[in-house]
Amino acid sequence: MFFVFGIAAGAFIAVTLLSGHQPVNVNSGLVAELKEYGINNYSKLAPQDIFNWSVLFTVKGFILMVVGGFLIGFGTRYAGGCTSGHSIMGLSNLQWPSLVATVCFMIGGMVMANFILPSILQL
């Protein structure tokens, strides 16, 4: 609990006190594609056009934020670890099941980002 509170506080410090936070310099192909879905705000780490309280109560926002969050929690426990547990710690320790998990994270992410997410963003 102390650790995760620290993460949130650290992020807050990074965006407020440690200034010089530039908008993320994104690949131009992605910028063009996201523009079609009405995503133009690069000022914060998450696109504010989608991740805000009013979009939460639309179908698109519900799928992205609530269903997406559920999949993170469910998938993390089912796989027995997350990015840091499997991909970073597990690979460092040369554990082959962690490599399997990491490959599946990437396959899942690529399928979602390239084939499913565009239809969700169009909603």
Place this chain on the structure above:
Amino acid sequence: MHEIGEVKNSFVEKLNTDFEVRSLDSVCINTSELKHPWWYNVKYLAAGLLFGIILVKTEVISWFRIQEMFRLQSFHMYGVIGSAVVTGMISVWLIKKFQVKTIYGEPIQLYKIRFSKGQIYGGLLFGFGWAMTGACPGPLFALIGSGTTVIIVTLLSAVAGTWVYGHLREKLPH
């Protein structure tokens, strides 16, 4: 007497299988068994602070960066994760070589991760969630701290996901 012995054996068996299931949860293994007053936890706050700052400054919690990664449009994420793995490898090697203890002198044990089908099914589901929200568990907290407060809902939903998994665990293929 014989009966008591049997009961004891079945109890031990139960304990062992419990450990087997628990050993799938990487978090449950190296938990310190020492008790401390609450202010001993302040150092975790410090570690969290540092982690939070790094997550923001490296942009790895950026939804845009995650999209680039999964669309192979940028090397950024692969560079950060790759260097984290190299750093981790060096750390693991040093811990093993010098038998490094925790700050309370407890030995660090690195267990072998056992393969289960969960790493495939769970991994795919996790990947979906990662690409949708642009975050994995640690970054959820960092995103809230960085000012996207609606992620609180995503976090609660993730916690709900872990509960539902706990309920369905026996029925899922592993």
